[in-house]
Amino acid sequence: MSSLPIPPSLSTDQLLYRAMEALAEGQQETDDQHVISQTLLRRFAGRQGAEYNQLCYLNIKYPKKVYLGGSDKCGKVKNFVRCGSDSLEMVWKRVExxxxxxxQAVDDGVAISSPECIDRIKNVIALHFTRSLQTAKVSQRAVTETEEQLRLKYSSDPALLREYFRYKHRLEPAGPDALEVALEEMIRQSGERVYDGSFFRARIEDMYRRVRExxxxxxxxxxxxxxxxFLIGDVPALTVRWDMKSSGVLGGVALAxxxxxxLPLGPRALVALGKKNELLTLSKDQVxxxxxxxxHAAQNYVYFRPGSGLEKTVRAHI
Incomplete structure (x- = not known):
């Protein structure tokens, strides 16, 4: 899978336009958003005492205590996508x-022979790779790069600056000072899209398209x-290089x-992209x-089945 060709992203201008479209939708926002599908989390749930559908989880920063919670309360991030989240949730819903x-097909051992099921598994991996805490952190790093790209683009196009100044102020720009005013106003306006979350919303939908392709x-x-x-962390879809101990984009392993x-699909199943469809049995050491x-890739929490004893594994590797 090395040197995987990644389709090009939309241009900054195209992303900003899509961001403005997201703002114009004027929809109700979803505050608490799952970065791990609730249906997937339920696969790791079990009974604890009189309670059903319970997950065990550890905070990797404070690993002494094992917590219990329902799958509906776990794997969530508040305001993960702050703008246009409802319409993006509909994109995820089609996969989920x-x-x-x-x-069911994975559990029955028939998924590997179904092209439709294989395609859906790749959708699930792409969703969890994209709708991820690592994606949010990488996008935050890209904010500065976006501003620099916009400044370079706009400053090299004086005709665009003059047109913007006329549109904004209903005056003819008088000299370089007026163009500097136009430049700063255009950067500020574009920056608002970056910081209000609409740019991230556009970027993450575009990323899902590219990753899925x-x-x-x-x-x-x-x-x-x-x-x-298997257990599952809060960054569950991980890029892996066999010659590196770290995993995931934040661990320095780019998708390409x-x-x-x-991606773990439950305590008894893990899926991985490869060159051919096949079933594997992993040794104890491989698990x-x-x-x-x-x-190691988790940012905050690791989840596992009650009674599995995996809290010892988590603590051993923190």
Whole structure:
């Protein structure tokens, strides 16, 4: 999977235009948004005492206490997408509505022979790669780059600056000072789209399109553990290079340079992109390694099945 071709992103201007469209939609926003699909989290849930649908989880910064919570309360980020979130939730919903069928096929051992199911698994991986805490952090880093790109673009186009000055002030620009005023106003206006969250909303939808296209020619490997079980971190879809101990974009593994992308689909299933569709059984050490990568890439929380004893694994790898 090395040197995976990634389709080009929309230009900054196109993203800003889409950001303005998101603002114009005027929809009600969704405050608490899952970065791990609730349907996927339920796969790691179990009974704890009289309570059903409970997840165990550890805060990796304060790992002494094991918490319990329902899947509806876990894997959420407040205002992950602050603008146009409702319409973006509809994009995710189209993928998430297929998850029960995917999980049933995986559990029955028939997913690998179904092209439709393989395609849906790639959608799930792409969704969790894109709708991710790592994507948010990388996008924050890109804000400064975006401002620099805009400044370079606008300052090299005096005709555009003159046109903007006339439109904004209903006056003819008188000399370079007027063009400097126009430049700063255009940067500020574009910057508002960056900082109000609408630019991120446009960027993340575009990223999902690009990631999904890049996964299109790939196959899926479905792995089950010979011993033990999988856990899941709050950055669950991870880029992996076999020659690197770290994982994920924040761990320095860019999508284009990754050997694979992995995603746990439950305590008894993990999927990875590859060159051919196949079923695998992982050894105890391989399961431990998959869990280690989830733990190291997690930003805040790691989730696992009650009674699994995986809190010891989490603490051992923090």
């Amino acid at each position: 509505d297929q998850l029960p069928h995917v999980f 890049s996964f299109s020619p790939l196959s899926v490997r479905i792995a089950t553990p010979s011993q033990g079980e 340079q990754a050997n694979t992308v992995i 431990e390694e998959a869990n280690r990568r989830q733990i």
